[in-house]
Amino acid sequence: MADQPIARALISVSDKTGLIEFAKGLARHKVRILSTGGSAKALKEAGIAVTEVSDHTGFPEIMDGRVKTLHPTIHGGVLAKRDDNKHRMAMETHGIDPIDMVVVNLYPFVETVASGKGYDDCIENIDIGGPALIRAAAKNHANVTVVTDPAEYGSVLEAMDANGGATTGELRGFLAREAYARTAAYDSAISDWLAEQQGEEWPKRITVASRRKSVLRYGENPHQKAAIYYRAGDRRKGVARAEQIQGKELSFNNLNDADAAFELVSEFKEPTVVIVKHANPCGVASAEKLVEAWEPALTCDPVSAFGGIVAVNRPLDAKTAEKLTELFLEVVVAPEVSEEAQAVLKAKQNLRVLATGGMPDPADAGTIVRSISGGLLIQGRDNGVLADSDLKVVTKRAPSDEEMRDMLFAWRVAKHVKSNAIVYARGNATVGIGAGQMSRVDSARIAASKSADQQGTAGSVVASDAFFPFADGLMTAVGAGATAAIQPGGSMRDEEVIKAADDAGIAMVFTGMRHFRH
Known part of the structure; x- marks a missing residue:
């Protein structure tokens, strides 16, 4: 022309x-x-x-x-x-x-x-x-x-x-x-x-309107092309619209992992640190101050944490930033980053630091879009949040207040672990995480074995993202030292699993809600 x-x-x-x-x-x-x-x-x-x-x-x-x-x-x-x-x-x-x-x-x-x-x-x-x-x-x-x-x-x-x-x-x-x-x-x-x-949840035709934010160096692997888009009208606080304060260019995997970390940390009201590797949490802890949550989060799996992504749900302060600079990390995500923290983080020039401007509400509605060959799978966001009335004690022994607190903590984490998911927690911190296994028993074993080199799972509670189909998965957790369990229930063998819990003297709670994450 x-x-x-x-x-x-x-x-x-x-x-x-x-x-x-x-x-x-x-x-x-x-x-x-x-x-x-x-x-x-x-x-x-x-x-x-x-x-x-x-x-x-x-x-x-x-x-x-x-x-x-x-x-x-x-x-x-x-x-x-x-x-x-x-x-x-x-x-x-x-x-x-x-x-x-x-x-x-x-x-x-x-x-x-x-x-x-x-x-x-x-x-x-x-x-x-x-x-x-x-x-x-x-x-x-x-x-x-x-x-x-x-x-x-x-x-x-x-x-x-x-x-x-x-x-x-x-x-x-x-x-x-x-x-x-x-x-x-x-x-x-x-x-x-x-x-x-008009109350039409799934209209006959749908388009996913998005605007490109940037072209990425490559996708999950160097031979794949990739870009990041943000969806028109979606104002949810998160990684897609975050401001990058410093660091190297973000990669596809950085963004995917950072999103997983930030969505998980938004589940907690207390100051919380989340460490993620390959889209799965490898350490989560809550404390009265953000800096106090770092060590217990790291202790869960320090080997996996190397080169990981950290997300926090409070403005990042200088003391916490100093702790983060002691370990090689790829990305840090926070709602805000103080000027003092920025000065500390500058010592790690390649470290990518994202400020989202706020926290998302885990109970918000929304949709998740995933492509499959020739089409799209679209579902509502997993915004299920437990109320006290949802919890049902099914064993002879009721959990203590401390066990219940830790079970609810572990349950929030399990929601963000790839299925089959098993999470051990103690003292508002994860002590073992088993993710993405084909067998729930294997997830329970892996979570316990990874913890054995650190603080162990003795005296912890265990959360399972879906029901235990047999008693073997639960008994693996009991063998690892778990004293209480939280799971959705709903298996045809629930009575068998409850009896095994009673025989072992542990407490168990049903939620009536599962959290598959594939």
């Missing part, structure tokens, strides 16, 4: 960031500007010459501005092929001037929904004329430059400066692609909202 000089531009934007500077740049190239409503007002107040769209079309804006650019004079000027004789004749016959650039960003529908506004306000923030103009300009990108994001203003002006007031075909093609992605995401957000308003 050839370079296309810009003689006339239509500007109609909701987000006026950078608008005046951009319009001044267009005026520098003698571009005539058409505009509407608030955009025209802002430009006029800045001393920029503007022709109102209503003056250009000879038709006033009506219906509270719902109808203003939906006019043949506008769309004909955008859609006309400049090298088509029939199109040129139609323009001459009907008095249509070509429009070479369309600068439009859309009504803030997603932001309106996020603010909690009512139904009518959300409806009024569904843009109609904007998407129509964007799609028309993008379709005719051989002749028309479409600009949908203030972040694109600079590159457009640079191209015009370098090409005598024209844009290149390459730039117009890129902007057209961005434009269609933007209108697709916009329509997707509206569709999702309408489905929610």
